[in-house]
Amino acid sequence: MTTYSLEDSSVFVVIGSGAGGGVLSRELASRGHKVVCLEAGPRLTLGDIVNDETEMFNKLTWLDPRMATGKPDPRFPVWGCKTVGGTTMHWTGACPRFEPHEMRARSTYGDMPDTTLVDWPVSPEDMAPWYDKAEIRMGVTGTHGNPHLPPGNNYKVLEAGARKCGYTDMDTHNMAINSVARDGRPHCRQLGFCTSGCALGAKWSTLYTEIPAAEETGNFELRPGCMVTGLEVGEDGRIASVTYLHEGQSVTQKARAVSIAGNVVETTRLLLNNRSERHPDGLANSSGLVGRNYMRHFTIQVMGVMPGKVHFYRQTHLAGVVRDERAHRPERGFAGGFLISTVPFTPEVLAKNMLVGGWGRDLTRVLDKYEYLAGMLLTGEDPPQRSNAITLHPEARDANGLPVPVIHYEDHPNTIAMKEYAWKAGRRIYEAMGAEEIVEMGDYIPATHNMGTARMGEDPKASVCTPYGRTHDVANLFVSDGSLFPTSGGCNPTLTIVALAMRQAEHIDGELRAGRL
Amino acid sequence: MAGADTQAGLARRQVLGRIALGAVLPALGGLATPLQAAELDTEGPGERETSAALLRQMFPHGALTPAFYDEMAGRYLEELAARPDALAEHRRGLALLDASYIAPFAQLPAVIQRALVARVDQEPFFTAYLMRGAELVYRDARVWDELGYEGSSVEYGGYLDRGFDDIDWLPGAGEMQ
Numbered sequence: 001m002t003t004y005s006l007e008d009s010s011v012f013v014v015i016g017s018g019a020g021g022g023v024l025s026r027e028l029a030s031r032g033h034k035v036v037c038l039e040a041g042p043r044l045t046l047g048d049i050v051n052d053e054t055e056m057f058n059k060l061t062w063l064d065p066r067m068a069t070g071k072p073d074p075r076f077p078v079w080g081c082k083t084v085g086g087t088t089m090h091w092t093g094a095c096p097r098f099e100p101h102e103m104r105a106r107s108t109y110g111d112m113p114d115t116t117l118v119d120w121p122v123s124p125e126d127m128a129p130w131y132d133k134a135e136i137r138m139g140v141t142g143t144h145g146n147p148h149l150p151p152g153n154n155y156k157v158l159e160a161g162a163r164k165c166g167y168t169d170m171d172t173h174n175m176a177i178n179s180v181a182r183d184g185r186p187h188c189r190q191l192g193f194c195t196s197g198c199a200l201g202a203k204w205s206t207l208y209t210e211i212p213a214a215e216e217t218g219n220f221e222l223r224p225g226c227m228v229t230g231l232e233v234g235e236d237g238r239i240a241s242v243t244y245l246h247e248g249q250s251v252t253q254k255a256r257a258v259s260i261a262g263n264v265v266e267t268t269r270l271l272l273n274n275r276s277e278r279h280p281d282g283l284a285n286s287s288g289l290v291g292r293n294y295m296r297h298f299t300i301q302v303m304g305v306m307p308g309k310v311h312f313y314r315q316t317h318l319a320g321v322v323r324d325e326r327a328h329r330p331e332r333g334f335a336g337g338f339l340i341s342t343v344p345f346t347p348e349v350l351a352k353n354m355l356v357g358g359w360g361r362d363l364t365r366v367l368d369k370y371e372y373l374a375g376m377l378l379t380g381e382d383p384p385q386r387s388n389a390i391t392l393h394p395e396a397r398d399a400n401g402l403p404v405p406v407i408h409y410e411d412h413p414n415t416i417a418m419k420e421y422a423w424k425a426g427r428r429i430y431e432a433m434g435a436e437e438i439v440e441m442g443d444y445i446p447a448t449h450n451m452g453t454a455r456m457g458e459d460p461k462a463s464v465c466t467p468y469g470r471t472h473d474v475a476n477l478f479v480s481d482g483s484l485f486p487t488s489g490g491c492n493p494t495l496t497i498v499a500l501a502m503r504q505a506e507h508i509d510g511e512l513r514a515g516r517l
Numbered sequence: 518m519a520g521a522d523t524q525a526g527l528a529r530r531q532v533l534g535r536i537a538l539g540a541v542l543p544a545l546g547g548l549a550t551p552l553q554a555a556e557l558d559t560e561g562p563g564e565r566e567t568s569a570a571l572l573r574q575m576f577p578h579g580a581l582t583p584a585f586y587d588e589m590a591g592r593y594l595e596e597l598a599a600r601p602d603a604l605a606e607h608r609r610g611l612a613l614l615d616a617s618y619i620a621p622f623a624q625l626p627a628v629i630q631r632a633l634v635a636r637v638d639q640e641p642f643f644t645a646y647l648m649r650g651a652e653l654v655y656r657d658a659r660v661w662d663e664l665g666y667e668g669s670s671v672e673y674g675g676y677l678d679r680g681f682d683d684i685d686w687l688p689g690a691g692e693m694q
Contacts (some may be wrong), residue, residue: 113658150681309686
């Protein structure tokens, strides 16, 4: 097991071990660079993963205090994971690419009041080969010769209804779930309720792919249980060291360069909380945009009580997709689009979601039809708004003495219009299949899709990071998570985070070899 | 009709805002109520019977027995024993239900029980019991059996060979093309 001295100033420190940090770590280590990865959470094994959402919620979720203003429920305003593997331990495995029009959001959608819509500083053409590499790395089904997963019951209902509604672009989706044994991991056995961890390891997670692969290079040390609190800037303006809490002790690791991949909330907190004379508003925040333009996809649901049994729990969580509404068709009354996917619920989660409609028979007549339920998830693009922001509470501190993050978020009118349309589109699909009753559910529970708070761009006044994710203000400080996204697209972010991290790693490798880092 | 549907959908979603967030957060309720070995006088008159009858009104399933609701009510009261303020609030709520008619709540016909519950369903004691009650009832394997949820599947090799694609009532593939 490789270990590095705290005094070793030649190590590249990666903060976070999820889709961004885990991939960047492996990429750098495999190119011969020394990497120390600091992860706040524990290192679980496959044996810790059980087929029970409630139990896994406790094991994986970041439950340190957060506050909220605006729409989010203050009891749980944002979802992230505190564990080795980060949010690759809680994800469906869905790997759609950004559409070209989404990466050119400003050019495509035009003026949208109260947004900071921009085009990505990376073109779709430049991203394409990195998407290829990411899909190959993750074994995404329906790409590069990896077969699609087989269609199951919940998807078959969605597909049949969608076809009746005139939709044509649908399949079992591009999933980072093995449809055949691959990469030393087995194929999916359709366990169901696997978003909170695949007990077989058929779904890609950095916990058991990138992290062990990085360790095998001999150039990598993972330090779990290490909560980073400080980034120290030297006289030359570069990050000289990283300070973290480990078992109650403060530890400082010297560093050649640093990347932060803390799933947006922790990335933001770390930057904003490290103020100095040189960086009075927080590290790398001369633009004032750190924490701003916080985006999250809406995830609303429609459920149908179908005329025959469905057993919607007997397959992968997100078991198929309809893509027809993803396009930009402003005649629908909004810009951008959304995906229609499947979703099941356990009786417990369904009941608690359904408490909306009331108690008593209103609730239990649907639950009594549990075997007959089909469910869909509708996920759509969220335009960036400067006012949607993560800030630090001026007084409240958590158990580590760190300021509590405050999440402020409101739906843009474009999002509200898209959601209303999406609910109707979803309802129509199940109506077409003869549903006896249809239940619409809202997005009061956030997805783990967090984006935008350190956006990349060419202009240091209008962005936090360069197109390669290096902060404009600090030459050896990078960001490697969804914070980089200038816009959110209408799809799940993980594949794009991985593709950007692989692209970033190649850039960093070049900089290190050229002696510029 | 479409308008009415939309209205109903909106209403449902608006109500959700008040209480729905616990949906994915079963753990938080648990964290907030650490069980302590507290010796408290939890025996109000008919307290358990009223709690059980109320739970059945919240989550009425014909297949579940009165003994099941009684057991879950007992567990809830045990949890409240460690939280005197919540227990007092719960007792205040039960008193509202028990004091209104000639018979204790648990002995009233279901239709009258429903009407009484509708009067208190915005009370904090009720919403707290509703959320925790949903966890107690719908995490129970006996309820899963009744509803048709098969629980953890990994020990059986998942559903790949056990019906993940066995749907038999959809139109034939030819019709769907």
